[in-house]
Amino acid sequence: MPRPVLLTVDDDPEVLRAIERDLRRKYASNFRVLRAESGAAALDLVRELKVRNNVVALFLIDQRMPGVSGVEFLAQAIQHYPDAKRVLLTAYADTDAAIAAINEAGINHYLLKPWHPPEENLYPVLDELLEDWESSIPPQFEGIRVLGNRWSPASHNIKDFLARNHVPYQWLDVETGATDKEVREVVALLDEAETRHLPLVIFPDGLRLQQPTIAELAEHAGLKTRATQTFYDLAIVGGGPAGLAAAVYGASEGLRTVMVEREAPGGQAGMSSRIENYLGFPSGLTGADLARRAVVQARRFGVEILSAEATEVRLDGSYRVLKLADGAELSCHALLVATGVQWRKLDAPGVERLTGAGIYYGAAMTEAMSTRDEDVYVVGGANSAGQAAMYFSKYARRVVMLVRGSSLGASMSKYLIDQLQATPNIHIEFNSSVVEAHGDNHLEAISVHCSVTNEVNKVTANSLFIMIGAAPNTDWLGKIVERDERGFILSGPLLMRDGKRPKGWTLDRDPALLETNVPGIFVVGDVRHGSVKRVASGVGEGSVAISFVHQYLSKVV
Numbered sequence: 001m002p003r004p005v006l007l008t009v010d011d012d013p014e015v016l017r018a019i020e021r022d023l024r025r026k027y028a029s030n031f032r033v034l035r036a037e038s039g040a041a042a043l044d045l046v047r048e049l050k051v052r053n054n055v056v057a058l059f060l061i062d063q064r065m066p067g068v069s070g071v072e073f074l075a076q077a078i079q080h081y082p083d084a085k086r087v088l089l090t091a092y093a094d095t096d097a098a099i100a101a102i103n104e105a106g107i108n109h110y111l112l113k114p115w116h117p118p119e120e121n122l123y124p125v126l127d128e129l130l131e132d133w134e135s136s137i138p139p140q141f142e143g144i145r146v147l148g149n150r151w152s153p154a155s156h157n158i159k160d161f162l163a164r165n166h167v168p169y170q171w172l173d174v175e176t177g178a179t180d181k182e183v184r185e186v187v188a189l190l191d192e193a194e195t196r197h198l199p200l201v202i203f204p205d206g207l208r209l210q211q212p213t214i215a216e217l218a219e220h221a222g223l224k225t226r227a228t229q230t231f232y233d234l235a236i237v238g239g240g241p242a243g244l245a246a247a248v249y250g251a252s253e254g255l256r257t258v259m260v261e262r263e264a265p266g267g268q269a270g271m272s273s274r275i276e277n278y279l280g281f282p283s284g285l286t287g288a289d290l291a292r293r294a295v296v297q298a299r300r301f302g303v304e305i306l307s308a309e310a311t312e313v314r315l316d317g318s319y320r321v322l323k324l325a326d327g328a329e330l331s332c333h334a335l336l337v338a339t340g341v342q343w344r345k346l347d348a349p350g351v352e353r354l355t356g357a358g359i360y361y362g363a364a365m366t367e368a369m370s371t372r373d374e375d376v377y378v379v380g381g382a383n384s385a386g387q388a389a390m391y392f393s394k395y396a397r398r399v400v401m402l403v404r405g406s407s408l409g410a411s412m413s414k415y416l417i418d419q420l421q422a423t424p425n426i427h428i429e430f431n432s433s434v435v436e437a438h439g440d441n442h443l444e445a446i447s448v449h450c451s452v453t454n455e456v457n458k459v460t461a462n463s464l465f466i467m468i469g470a471a472p473n474t475d476w477l478g479k480i481v482e483r484d485e486r487g488f489i490l491s492g493p494l495l496m497r498d499g500k501r502p503k504g505w506t507l508d509r510d511p512a513l514l515e516t517n518v519p520g521i522f523v524v525g526d527v528r529h530g531s532v533k534r535v536a537s538g539v540g541e542g543s544v545a546i547s548f549v550h551q552y553l554s555k556v557v
C-alpha cells in the first residue's frame with residue numbers, strides 16, 4: 001500500500017520549495033510529500049491520484065494563486081477526497097478570506113505566512129490534523145475483520161461499537177461477494193457453518209467469534225472490562241462529555257477514579273458528525289475527535305476506563321457499591337451519575353422490527369458509506385438531525401429531513417439552518433411524520449403523513465435515521481435516587497421541600513448543587529433534571545461537580 005499523500009500547492013517556487021522541505025523533514029517516513037505549482041496543476045494531480053486509488057491525507061494550499069485560488073481548488077479536491085484535512089496558507093491581509101473559507105471549503109486550519117520556525121508554527125498544527133485523519137480513515141491494514149450482512153442489526157451493533165471505541169476494523173459485507181474479490185476469498189476460507197451464523201468477527205491472531213455479545217467483543221478487542229481495584233475514591237457511570245470532564249478533573253486532583261461506560265466514551269457527543277459551537281474549535285470538530293482527545297487526557301491522569309454496564313447501586317454505610325452487568329462489584333466513596341439520555345423510540349408499525357436493518361436511532365455514522373447514491377431519510381428537527389443530514393449529504397444522493405413542525409427556527413441553531421439551506425441535495429419536508437415502516441428483512445419503504453393535507457404517502461427508502469428527543473438513562477438506579485416524572489434526576493435545592501432536607505438525609509448541610517438526595521451520589525449532564533443539553537454545559541457540570549465531591553470527602557473520609 002503506498003503511503004498516504006500530503007499535497008502542497010503554491011505558485012511561488014521559493015515558498016513551495018520551503019514548505020516541501022519542511023514537510024519532508026518531519027513526515028517523509030509516513031507520508032509521500034507531493035507538490036504542484038498552481039491550482040490547475042494540483043487538480044490534475046488529484047484526479048490522477050484518485051484513478052490510482054492513492055489516499056490523500058492533507059492538502060496544504062496557498063490561498064492567493066492566479067487562476068484557481070486555494071479555496072476554489074479545495075472545493076473541487078474534496079469531492080474526490082472528502083476525508084482529507086485542509087490547511088490554507090494565507091498572508092495576514094487575507095485572514096478574513098480564510099475565516100470565510102472555514103464554512104465554504106470546510107477548512108480545518110489556516111496558517112499565516114511565514115510559518116517559521118516550523119517546530120512552533122507548522123508541525124503542531126499538522127501533527128494534530130494528521131492524528132485526527134489517521135483515526136477517522138477506513139482502516140487499510142490487517143486488523144479485526146467483521147463479516148456480516150448490511151441489513152443485520154447484530155452486524156450494525158458490532159460495527160457501531162468498534163467504530164465508536166476507535167477500534168479499527170474492516171467490514172466485509174457478505175452480500176457483495178459476487179463483486180468483491182476480498183469478500184469472496186474470505187468466505188471461501190471459512191467453514192460453511194461459520195458463514196451460516198453471521199456476523200463473524202475475525203481477529204488478527206486467528207481467533208473467530210461468532211455472533212459475539214458486546215461484552216465478549218470488548219474483552220477480545222483489548223478494551224478493559226474488569227476493574228483493577230475493588231475500591232475507588234470516585235466512580236463515574238457514563239462516559240459522555242460530563243462523565244469525561246469529571247474523570248479528568250477528579251483524577252487530575254488526585255482522586256482514584258474509575259469511569260464505567262457501556263457503549264463508548266463520548267456518549268451522544270461522540271455520535272455528532274460536527275460540533276461547531278464548542279469553545280476553542282473555530283472550525284468545529286467531530287464528536288469522535290472530541291471523545292478521543294478526552295479519553296487520552298483522562299488516561300494521562302490515571303483514570304481507569306471500563307467498558308461495562310452499571311446495573312445497580314446499593315449503599316453500604318458510607319460506601320456506594322456499583323454492580324456491573326457481569327456480576328462484578330466495585331465500591332467507592334463518591335459516585336457520580338453521568339448516564340445521559342438515549343433516543344426516544346418512534347412508535348409506528350414496522351419500526352421496531354426493522355431497527356438495525358435500515359432503521360437506526362441517531363446518526364449511525366458507520367452506515368454512511370452504505371448509503372452512497374441512495375436516498376436517506378432523517379426524522380427530527382433539532383441540531384442533531386441537522387448535523388446528521390449535513391453528514392449524510394456527503395454520501396447519499398439525496399437527504400430528506402422529515403420535520404413534524406412547520407419550521408426549524410425554534411429547534412435548530414441558525415448556522416445549521418443556513419448550512420442545510422445551502423446544500424442542494426438536502427430537502428426538508430415540514431409537517432411530516434413517519435407512520436409506518438415497510439420491508440421484509442430490511443427497510444424498503446416508509447409511509448409519511450402530512451399534517452396539513454392529512455395525506456399519507458408511501459416512498460421508497462433504504463435508510464431511516466431517527467432523532468426525536470430523549471429519555472434519561474436512569475432505570476438502572478432503581479428507587480435509590482429521586483427523579484422527576486420523566487425520570488430525570490433531581491439535585492441540590494430542588495430536593496428541599498418546605499425548607500426541609502430530603503428524607504433519610506444524614507449530613508448537617510443541605511444537598512450540594514449537583515448532589516442527589518443520597519449524600520455522596522452526584523449527578524451531572526443531560527440526565528440531570530433542568531440541565532442544559534449541550535456539550536459545554538455537560539463538561540462544565542462534570543468539572544464543577546468535583547469540588548462538591550471534595551467537599552463531601554472532607555467530611556466522610
Ligand SMILES: Cc1cc2nc3c(=O)[nH]c(=O)nc-3n(C[C@H](O)[C@H](O)[C@H](O)COP(=O)(O)OP(=O)(O)OC[C@H]3O[C@@H](n4cnc5c(N)ncnc54)[C@H](O)[C@@H]3O)c2cc1C
Nearest residue numbers: 238240241242262267268269310340384525526533534535
Ligand atoms: C447527534 C448529536 C449531535 C449533537 N450536537 C451537539 C452540538 O453540536 N453541540 C452541543 O453543545 N451539543 C450537541 N449535542 C448534545 C450533546 O451531545 C449532549 O448534550 C451531551 O453529549 C450530554 O453529555 P452527557 O455526558 O450528559 O451524556 P451523554 O453524552 O448522553 O453520555 C452518557 C453516557 O452514559 C452511558 N451510559 C448510560 N447508561 C449507562 C450504564 N448503565 N452504565 C454505563 N454507561 C452508561 C452512555 O452509553 C453514554 O455514553 C448533540 C447530541 C447528539 C445526539
